[in-house]
Amino acid sequence: MSETTVDIDIAALRRKQPRFRGIEAGHRACLGCGQALAARLMTEAAGPDVTLTNATGCLEVFTTPWPESAWRVPWMHSLFENSAAIAAGVEAAYKMQGRKTKVIAMGGDGSTFDIGFQALSGALERGHNMLYICYDNEAYMNTGIQRSSSTPHAATTTTSPAGKARMGKRHLKKDIITIIAAHHIPYAATTSVAYPSDVRKKVRRAMAIEGPTFLLIHAPCPLGWGHEGNLTIEVARLAVQTGLFPIIELERGQLANAMPIRDPRPVTDYLKVQNRFRHLFADDLRAKEELEHLQALADYNMETYDLRGEGPDAMDTEAADTVKRRGTRWA
Amino acid sequence: MTTLTRGAYAHPETSLDFKTGTWRVERPVHHHRNAPCHVACPAGEDAQAYLASLEESGPRAAWETLVAANPLPAVTGRVCHHPCETACNRGAYDESISIHNVERFLGDEALRHGWDYPGIPARRDGDAVAVVGAGPAGLAAAYHLLRLGHPVTVFDKLPVAGGTLRTAIPQYRLPRDILDREMERILAAGMEFRAHHILGRDVSLAELQAEYPRVFLGPGCQVGRAWSVDGVTPSDLHPGISQLQEWIAVGAAPEARSVAILGGGNTAMDMARVMRRAGTKEVHVITHKAIPGPGVPAADTMPAIEREVRQAIEEGVVVHEHRGVHRLILRGEKVIGVEIVHMKKMVQENGRLKRIAFEGTETVLHVDQVIPAVGQVVERHGLGTILAKGRDYLQADELGRVFQHPKLYTGGDARGDRGTVAEAVGDGRRAAAAMHADLIGVEPVPEVKSQPIGIERLNLNYFEHAPAPEEKVLPVEDRGETEEIEGGITARQAAAEAVRCFSCGNCFACDNCWTLCPDNSVLKTRDVATDGTHYVFDYDYCKGCGMCANECPCGFIEMEPEG
Incomplete structure (x- = not known):
């Protein structure tokens, strides 16, 4: 009963998949990598006529171990800090050549929130017709799980270890989307790999807009967060359902849309499945305080973005991933 | 090729040269498991399968899937106590699928359109079998024997078929025109029906056994204790x-x-x-x-x-x-x-x-x-020593073979440990399969009751809450002797039930595994793969992360340790 099919030519089948393959198998991401999934979903929606730039980071490393490449669209990497800058240059060159090819700059949270931030800010300010995508796994995973300015409060990393002195990271997760909104760009949004339809929809929306757009995709890192690879979607979903990672859309810096949370879950549901928050469940008064702090941060998000749903809604956290026979729900 | 003076380049999708499948310690496999409704059905119906047929191919295909087990869905859809709905995993989530109403709808559609049973061979050159009693057990046995290629003759003391369905179920539960039409169709399936035959008066068991190599006894329980x-x-x-x-x-x-x-x-x-x-x-x-x-x-x-x-x-x-x-x-x-x-x-x-x-x-x-x-107990007349002294019921094994009388089979109420129409239908089906095996010289084996898939193996995140359909029910003050109390459901409501079904243990092609695999190692096929799904694992690249198994809504994917 456990035999899968044998008489299908798998290599031929791979080439006949009814979706665009921007990134192919054989890449060396860890088991259950959220970023690999996010990048795959992104290219499916962005389609073949794109050029990608990639900051230094896991995605760059695991897709292009020389002399191989997993990419099937033009892709280039230069440095950690300049993904947005080279994308801006490519966009200017295409404009000169009269080409309509969309340029997408990609980076992790390290290159986006920290190292490449001024290049990103500059590109947005100059109004290049490009989409910037940040895969947010909340630490420098490629170099060994160092804290970034995206690492959530109280998470343990190799440079913000939980111990006698501190309960993990002392500082807060940088509110990047508000900073992006301050650039007054036409479209900025957040999404999560737990909601593939939402990811694709927002990529398509951003691609269709003339001008700079920004997308933040929450993508769990099983290794860095400390959960099994098969739980990536579950963990990502809980981040949304608890209110710790709000799914929102901003048009010209104004809140235009938020995914309502139908049944908000306590933050502990999200935290307890990850080793990076394990110290918060120790018998320690500081841990109890930090749990309350994280719950307060989730509650703050709920209020700020008015996330609490008012009864079932086709676009809320429970309905947005509903599946149907024959895959009719996935868009 | 342009010469690049600085940096490096690589050709597209050359990563395919690197087989990440070698990393794997566990592999995902498709594993069909029986839905609880299927395991719970005394008649052996696979409700999950016909709900899937209903959604994919419409009522006729669904009815054909259904009658592969039970030839009388318009009857059982009305009178059955539907243990399938008690077992339904959806019951623990919001409300069970209204399986009996879907069954009834399909049965009524078949009557309305005059659909014929599929799968009955025109040439039936197997050994002939006699069936005593045209109640649900006898008719189900006869029907399944026809499907297996045996000529069948059914004897009953009444002028018409139906047995207990006709003599002891009031019309407000089972309207006579429904019963009549269901009986008409099953008799027309190819069995010979001899009415007005009382066992021991018009025909003796010895005569039947002389003429027919196997006899099924479905006398029911006609005498009050x-x-x-x-x-x-x-x-x-x-x-x-x-x-x-x-x-x-x-x-x-x-x-x-x-x-x-x-x-x-x-x-x-x-x-x-x-x-x-x-x-x-x-x-x-x-x-x-x-x-x-x-x-x-x-x-x-x-x-x-x-x-x-x-x-x-x-x-x-x-x-x-x-x-x-x-x-x-x-x-x-x-x-x-x-x-x-x-x-x-x-x-x-x-x-x-x-x-x-x-x-x-x-x-x-x-x-x-x-x-x-x-x-009630079995009427002794005509059974002679088959019904032992001091016993009220016929003693038989799980296949229906009467103890000490290997050429006689029985089922339904006459066994004493049954009591519902669905159980009688299931007995008839099992006995037919056993008689067939027996007649072609194979040792019949009892059906293996598999463990149904539990709700903990499903991923409920992918389903939405939706209520069971509301059925029209006759108000108490309007209830009379004949008018049916329960009104059944509409085609639209039946279709909605098919959508609500969790498809426990069976792939329903939702695309989740294909959509969520980070490694492009689930491939979709237009053709149906050999295991009946539309997905193939590419083990050259699958790293065995288990995300597909964890996110499968139906519990159809399992992780197995690698070699």
């Missing part, structure tokens, strides 16, 4: 089953102002409701067991179908649970009342359950009629 209170019986005693049969056949019910019906089975409930319809003001049902409901242990629940008990109570029947009759109060030989007492089965020191009457709880119920409905 003997009953008395300490040896006392009233002079005008008629058992419930014969009164019920009489009312259904000719519309005559005993005249009484108040009546006590003893027993907690379907006959008792039907008789109680019939007495209400015949104008009896006070109808009391006295049962040792409890009214069915949540939290009541199965062993302590009245054997009657919960829905029937509920409707009877709605119609004014008073059910006295955990009561027994202590004494009949007679004037001369006529009943004027019964003394009833609180009773419950209690565990004794030897571990057995014993019915205990609690002293000091005796009360008197003033009634002018007592109708015992304490069970």
Whole structure:
């Protein structure tokens, strides 16, 4: 009963998949990598006529171990800090050549929130017709799980270890989307790999807009967060359902849309499945305080973005991933 | 090729040269498991399968899937106690799929459009089989024997087919035109029907056995069990089953102002409701067991179908649970009342359950009629020594082979351990398969009851809450002798039920695994793969992360340790 099919030519089948393959198998991401999934979903929606730039980071490393490449669209990497800058240059060159090819700059949270931030800010300010995508796994995973300015409060990393002195990271997760909104760009949004339809929809929306757009995709890192690879979607979903990672859309810096949370879950549901928050469940008064702090941060998000749903809604956290026979729900 | 002076380049998708499948320590596999509804169905129906057919290919395909197990869906959809719905995993999420209503809808559609049974070979050159009794067990056996290529002759004492469906189920539960049309179709499937044949009068078992290499006995239980209170019986005693049969056949019910019906089975409930319809003001049902409901242990629940008990109570029947009759109060030989007492089965020191009457709880119920409905037994006439002395029922193994008579098979009520139409249909089907194996010289094997897939193996995040359909039910004041109480569901409602089905243990092609694999290692096929799905794992690249298995809504993907 456990035999899968044998008489299908798998290599031929791979080439006949009814979706665009921007990134192919054989890449060396860890088991259950959220970023690999996010990048795959992104290219499916962005389609073949794109050029990608990639900051230094896991995605760059695991897709292009020389002399191989997993990419099937033009892709280039230069440095950690300049993904947005080279994308801006490519966009200017295409404009000169009269080409309509969309340029997408990609980076992790390290290159986006920290190292490449001024290049990103500059590109947005100059109004290049490009989409910037940040895969947010909340630490420098490629170099060994160092804290970034995206690492959530109280998470343990190799440079913000939980111990006698501190309960993990002392500082807060940088509110990047508000900073992006301050650039007054036409479209900025957040999404999560737990909601593939939402990811694709927002990529398509951003691609269709003339001008700079920004997308933040929450993508769990099983290794860095400390959960099994098969739980990536579950963990990502809980981040949304608890209110710790709000799914929102901003048009010209104004809140235009938020995914309502139908049944908000306590933050502990999200935290307890990850080793990076394990110290918060120790018998320690500081841990109890930090749990309350994280719950307060989730509650703050709920209020700020008015996330609490008012009864079932086709676009809320429970309905947005509903599946149907024959895959009719996935868009 | 342009020469790049700085940096490096690589050709597209060359990563395919690197087989990440070598990293794997566990592999995902497709694993079909039986849905709970399928395992729970006494008739062997696979509701999950026909709900899937309904959504994919429409009512006719669904009906054809359904009648592969049960030829009488318009009947069972109405009268069955649907244990499938009790087992349904959706029940623990919001509300069970209304499987009986879908079954009924499909059965009615088939009658409306005159669909013929699929899968009955035109040439039936197997050995001939005789079936005694044209009730649900006999007809199901005959139908499945036809499918397996055997000529079948069905004998019944009545002029028409139907057995207990016709003689003991009131019309408000099973309208006669539905029954007639279902009977017409099954008889037209190719069996020979000999009416007016009473076993032991018009044909003997010895004659049947001489002519047919195998005989199926489906006589049902037509005789009320003997009953008395300490040896006392009233002079005008008629058992419930014969009164019920009489009312259904000719519309005559005993005249009484108040009546006590003893027993907690379907006959008792039907008789109680019939007495209400015949104008009896006070109808009391006295049962040792409890009214069915949540939290009541199965062993302590009245054997009657919960829905029937509920409707009877709605119609004014008073059910006295955990009561027994202590004494009949007679004037001369006529009943004027019964003394009833609180009773419950209690565990004794030897571990057995014993019915205990609690002293000091005796009360008197003033009634002018007592109708015992304490069970029925097989009519002995014509069975000779097959029905052993002192026994009320035919003794048979799980396949239906009568003990010590390997060429005789039986099923349905006559076994004594059954009691529902669906069980009778299942017995008929199993016996047909066993007779077929037997006749072609293969040792028949009992069906293996597989473990159903539990709700913990499903990923409920991918389903939305949705209520079960509302069915039209005749208000109590409009209920009469013939008009059907339950109105069934519409085509639209049936289709919605198919969508609500969790598809437990079976792929429903939702694309989740294909959409969520980070490694492009789930491939989609237009053709159906050999395991019946539209997805193939590419083990050259699958790293075995297990995300597909964790996110499969249906529990269809499992992780197995690598070699």
